[in-house]
Amino acid sequence: MLFNSYGFMLLFLPIFLAAYFLIRTYIKDHKKKEGMLNLLMVLGSLVFYGLFDFRNTVIFCMSIFLNINAINIIRMKKNSKVRLGICIAANVAILCFFKFRGTFFPVAISFYTFNQISYLIDLYRGDIEEHDLMNYLIYILFFPKILQGPLMNYSDFIGGLKKAYDEDLDWEKIMRGMLLLSIGMFKKVILADTFAKAVDYGFSSIPNLGRMEAILSAVFYSFQLYFDFSGYCDVAAAICLMMGFELALNFNSPYKAVDIDDFWDRWHITLTKFFTKYVYIPLGGNRKGRLRTYENIFTVFLLSGIWHGNGLTFVVWGIMHGILSIVTRIVKNKKKAAGEKAQSKAVSVCKRIFGIIFTYAYVTAAWVFFRAEKISDALLLFKRMAVGGIRPFYSTFADGFNLDEIWYVIKVTPLMKLSFAWDICLWLFLIVGAGIIFFGKNAVSYSKECKINLGTTVLTAVLLVWSIISFSGVSTFLYMNF
Known part of the structure; x- marks a missing residue:
């Protein structure tokens, strides 16, 4: 199940959170409450993960079974270092088998494999004092982080979750979580998926690109990755914030x-x-x-x-x-x-600006190879940046930005009379994207520090509704493919 889907937003998440809030509010016996919440975490996460494809669930259960046995082997202590090496090698072998055989790649196998490897190593080192099967399952399965992380330390994750179990519901945290959720959804559904349309066209039509289209194809892919991954991180953090604890900062x-x-x-x-x-x-x-x-x-x-x-x-x-x-x-x-x-403030500022520009340009150039199907395609894109010439954008490149909810407003204004009217939305997305990326505050920090008032409530509602009604063009998060 994807975060950016009707099933998740309108069915799974409301039901899960309602059950979570009810148990925390009305079950007073600590042991019974913890047991019910733990069961909710495991069953809810299994439903979330299982709805992708039954084959994912089968492979995941096999991995869990393997690692539970590995845990028991490591706890035997005798020759435990050798046993640890064999268990890690088995996990890596399974990951490599599915990653490189090229037919079926189980969803999130990289992340839950890495989590299990870290658990085995920390258990061997003594960083995990006592193995608890239910806590282990929650750590590996927990649905907000299973798909793309964060790869949290076991003790920190379980400690934060258990602490949340014992606290009263904090409605301000819930509202801040809703705000962060809406920002994350907006980043993914409206920004990342819109930039993706131009990126898909650009990287599939490299020989035909003009200079500006080639440059923007690379820039837009860097933006797509940014908003896709940060959007996921924001949604995952938002769900946990509403539950009363914090995920490790990942972006x-x-x-x-x-x-x-x-x-x-x-x-x-x-x-x-x-x-x-x-x-x-x-x-x-x-x-x-x-x-x-x-x-x-x-x-x-x-x-x-x-x-x-x-x-x-x-x-x-x-x-x-x-x-x-x-x-x-x-x-x-x-x-x-x-x-x-010692340097003057002006020199320090100039060096900082140069450092940001150079680092972004270098990272974006590396992303071109990350996105290209072949090395020759990446090199050709760089060539088109140099010799592609200056000409109007292909309509296919620019039309993806003309979202109906924005385009209709432009059509009834004098802007339609301008020669570049068809490209206005493209430049609008570029400016907004760059503004958020280079000048905006980190969404997690903003959601924790801003004042919760009518303005933030309206912002939450607008971004969330806009994102949900745009789910029809749903796409997977990019890091689910790694």
């Missing part, structure tokens, strides 16, 4: 990053932490000299590229990020060795 205005390190501290934050904790540090991290550090950084990004997809384009994407990360580390090390020099 924090990444296109405001001043360098590539800053970018990965803001984009899919918990995935970055996962690779750091379970890959980079075990490889040696930065403890074995600079050359080994650079090798480890490159390995992590290469694995990240392979994780995202099995084509050479994803490998190139990972290599590009790895190279810039190494160069950035080298530059920082040289600056540190030379000592920090």
Whole structure:
């Protein structure tokens, strides 16, 4: 079941939250309340996940069964390090089998596999004091995070959930959660899916693109990814906020990053932490000299590229990020060795602006390989940016932005008399998208800090209704494919 679907928004979520609120409000016995809420979490999440495809559920249950046995094996202690390695290898083998065989890819297998690997390692290390089957199932299954994360630490997640069980309902948090939900839905359904129409056309018609269309195809894909993933993160966080606890922050205005390190501290934050904790540090991290550090950084990004997809384009994407990360580390090390020099405020601001522009441009260029079917297609798109010439947009490229609810307003105004009237919506979406991305406040922070009044209530209603009535063009979230 998708977040951006009638079934989820009008049926599943209201019923789930109503049951959750009723149990928390009217069941006073702590043990009974916790048991009922735990059961609700597991059953609700199974229904949510199971509605995708019965094959997903079968494979997921097999994975759960495998890992429950792995947990019991690790708890035996004898030769536990070897046993842990075998259990992790089994999980990775299953993930690779489905990821690279190319016929059927189970929904969310990457994320629930990573969660189970982290659980096994933390259990082995003693970070999880006691294994509890119900808590384990909730941790792996929990529907707001199963599809795309965040990849939370088990103790933090279960601790936050159990704390919420014991607190009174906070209606202000529920309202703030509704606001965040509406923002997230708007990002996905109205912004990301609209940019996707131009992106699909652009990347399927590369040889015919003019210079501006080629440039905007790359820019719009960076916007599509941004609003798609941040929209999912906002909705997941909103559901948890209404339930009374917080998910780990997983997306924090990444296109405001001043360098590539800053970018990965803001984009899919918990995935970055996962690779750091379970890959980079075990490889040696930065403890074995600079050359080994650079090798480890490159390995992590290469694995990240392979994780995202099995084509050479994803490998190139990972290599590009790895190279810039190494160069950035080298530059920082040289600056540190030379000592920090005082700079005027104007110089600092200029450097920051340059850093943001360069990082965004580089990341967007890497996204071109991420989106292209073949490396040659990506290179051709860059070529069209240089030699495509200046000409009017193809109608197919611009028409996707002419949403009926906006286009009808333009048609009855003097704007229709302008020569570029058909492209107005395209530029409007570009300006609004860029404004949110580069100047807007992170949605999670905004929802927590803004005043709840008539204005925010109206904003919530408008964005939510607008998104729901646009569900007819429903599309999956992009990170569900990885």
